[in-house]
Amino acid sequence: MSAAETGPASPEVAARGLPDEVPDGGGADRSLPTAVDVVIVGAGFAGMYLLHRFRGMGMSALVFEAGTDVGGTWYWNRYPGARVDVESLSYSYSFDPDLEQEFEWRERYPTQPEILAYARHVADRFDLRRDIVFRTRITAAHWDADDARWTVRTEHENAVTAQYLVMASGCLSASKLPEIPGIDTFKGETHHTAHWPHDGVDFTDKRVGLIGTGSSGVQSIPVIAAQADELTVFQRTPAYSLPARNRALRTAEITDMKANYRAWRQAQKESGFGVPTPTATRSALEVSDAERSAIFEQAWESGSLVNLLTSFNDISTSQEANDTAKRWIHDKIMSIVKDPQTAQDLCPDYPVGTKRPCLDTDYYETYNQDHVHLVNLQREPLIEVTERGIRTAAREYEFDIIVYATGFDAMTGALTNVDIRGRDGVSLKETWQAGPRTYLGLGSAGFPNLFMITGPGSPSVLSNMVVSIEQHVDWVTDAIAHLRAQGLTTMEATPEAQDAWVDHVNEIASHTLYPRANSWYMGANVPGKARVFMPYAAGVGEYRKVCDRVAADGYDGFVLSA
Template sequence: MSDSKGTDAGKAPAKTTKYDAVIVGAGFAGMYMLHKLRGMGLNAHVFEAGSDVGGTWFWNRYPGARVDIESQEYSFSFSKDLEEEWQWTERYAPQGELLDYANHIADRFDLRRDISFNTRVESARYDDQSGLWRIMTDQGETIEARYCVMATGCLSAAKTPDIPGAGNFKGETLSTATWPDDTDLAGKRVGIIGTGSSGIQTITTIAPQVEELYVFQRTPNYSVPAHNRPLDPAVREDWLANREDYRQQQRESGIGIVALEAGEDLALEQSEEDRQREFERRWAKGGFCVGAPYADTGVDPAANKLLADFVAGKIRGIVKDPHTADLLIPKTYPFGTKRLVVDTGYFEVYNQDNVHLIDLNETPIETITETGLRTSERDYEFDTLIYAIGFDAMTGALDRIDIRGRDGLKLKDKWAAGPLTYLGLTVSGFPNMFMITGPGSPSVLSNMIVSIEQHVDWIADCIHDMGERQLTVVEATPEAEAEWVAHVNEIADTTLYPQANSWYLGANVPGKPRVFMPYVGGVGVYREVCDEVAANGYKGFTLSRAPAEAS
């Protein structure tokens, strides 16, 4: 990791600084956007709340944190040299290695000189007359830029506990979203609330270390085996030898993952024997491919139930106690309609004598106490309490910035009934503001690196085309936005996704509107739509010059 930490924060307020583009966030999206715009000769700058690059992989340091997509697929394709020189060590890269990768990118492309760390963007306001964005930071800085790119991440706004008595606990309180590096849980009594991805990864990792582990579960999650292991050199050799083909397959696929092996046959047309053979083959392979054996499992309840029953059988075969196994099997939503968790021995953990599963549907939490927590049944005492309660997904990070477009319109007000976007890239009434993997794009239903690259390339091309035409304002029309939102919902309604109260709908945040946010049509189809929009003179956008320049 480089010792360079970018521009120092904490200086006295200075005069207004001007850039061609401001980028908010120095995760993978923000870094690639900076690299791309600099390559075009633009003066771009990134503002990052953290002390270094990495985004998701900078903040999420909880035990067992790792990516759920195979390492070589969860990597950038824009630089062949980068791809050839970086060597992954595991089939599914752990958090530390992903952070090393992010730092390597920052060093290799000398990105830190254009990043201000420890600096949070507090507001971004569009000036109708000049066509510029005015950005204010928590360091008292004022910045003006023609373009504002929000690379704030889809899972970056951590939820805060809304449980009665949340501040009462006198012991050690931890959150998977802000995990300290020096934590040692060995020999401690630990309670953990939440069994989503971060909860499952944490539980699996700490269970062998702690004295007692109490897992408080409201909704069980479908989890499939990763079969993680050191990366076979043959896998790397094959990937590099067929790099162009694999990368093209990613770009044209449904979710940007070659290893998904999305089935095209229908489950209901197969014999019982053939179905079981395919289910077993995929379970043995592991990862997301378990969830895509047939084309109808995501749209037909009967087909979905066949796969759900198979996975339920696997859980019962692993967990020795029948009652515990039953509690771990989801029953309130179809298989795959919440993001699958890819685990490294999660269900096996419940065969340990020191691990206890508490069903919060049967015995809800009444309050956090000074020594632990109280359910409707009894008191529990711990040394450490862990919150693994997730994020305000997709829109949360943007909601926490005071973003105002034309005539002072607040983005939060515009999105009060749910996010409205055109292509998940832009918002009508907010000219020259782009979002990377925003709501209304494949985003969290895809390999994020593939979607990030596609969005960054499209945004960069749009900015380039604006310059070529000597235009300075690009804005989605209300009509195009309304049509796209309707299309996103129409596609979602053809699937089983809306049947789950998932964070895809914002269901994990009290009071948040229930709107299915990602685009389900697939990254390949979506790419074609975006390319067609650009090829047709940016159909659905108005391109113009700012009034101050036009007059």
């Protein structure tokens, strides 16, 4: 799990007059090679590690990145209050023990600047930038069957061919705006949390309207409220949010983790979410009300989402068990928020954990401030954006600034926004029209030598992303090393293996409560998008076993050829 991953401006954002404001940087006009072994899309944690691994294999690799520096999520994710929701000592690379020892984290849940500093430290340490082309978006990638290579085209009309194409563009990097008229008519300032100005936004003495209460909204609302003269939050669906209990790291805990990193990293690999926790052995229904409440209270005070989600062994599979957590959290919200109607509006009605839960700092407490208002769009539908502000079915609200915290075309948007065409010119976007189809979330039938990092059909957004990223990068680079050692040139998922895996992913999801919520896990936030549960819900450890078995069996389910 991580804070909402952000990336380059989507065509929708550009067309609606919300430019991607980033400082100027070099790279777009540099001289490019005409051919490399590997093209990597994205210079976040996945892209940087891929580049490091391919270099170690003696392969030529070129990374394309829309931003002006490395960091991916943490380059773009600059909205007020942006933090990761996995503890810093666990949200870091494990591939280099020296790197683990030398970088000094300061906070339990670090802010965006601290995580970006870590990414930049990694880039400096391994001299990665010389093979990264910044300020450059990929527009198309077409497979040439005759040459068995990908032709990759950029927004600057450059073209590079590569034997392998690896999409490291992130699960949450195609931002979206709400589907309401008038967005481009507002005369005041407009900002999207995924495209925040690098020099910040001054909310002092401003009337601010904010649409969206997902992760970026929950994190930014308390910070904006501390500056604004008036803040009005427009909420379609409330989020479950726990207090982060963030603090400075203690010297002793840093020393202890660094002394025991190898054992901890192994535990991460074997865990369900990439965050080791004790295995729950009891149902929420087999303990007394008092004991259950005490366990939920302990999870609430711990500042850990995983502690809540794993407090009992049936929170994610039994509606009755989940309802106990739901009622307990509702009571907690009602005890914090003073106005009864506002408190009720902040209580979700879907199962706990089935939409992305959040960590916050004083989120619910913020609504007790007189200048902060909540508009429930279920009762008061949003009609349009006007020159002066936002109109609902009840009235028009006037603002100086509107903030859109309205999320992403999750897991598939960053892939289908690129014109990717495989065998016989078949489009990936068209192939996935009824929902993404992958084998292991790593490859897709009909698209040879195309690999996806944390793609749909893998644990991805249900996990500590760095753990899943490293596992995918290691698997992909090991597979390519195997091809090279065997004198082979192409690797492609078979339709049969892909169909079986998609069925398996759906079967696992059907035994959980995840499909019961209209979440971005299901694609429900994008009109017209197929409603399919996209991540793999069996856990990081179980998924790793499957991938390791496939590799050990000679990459069963893939066709390897010369």
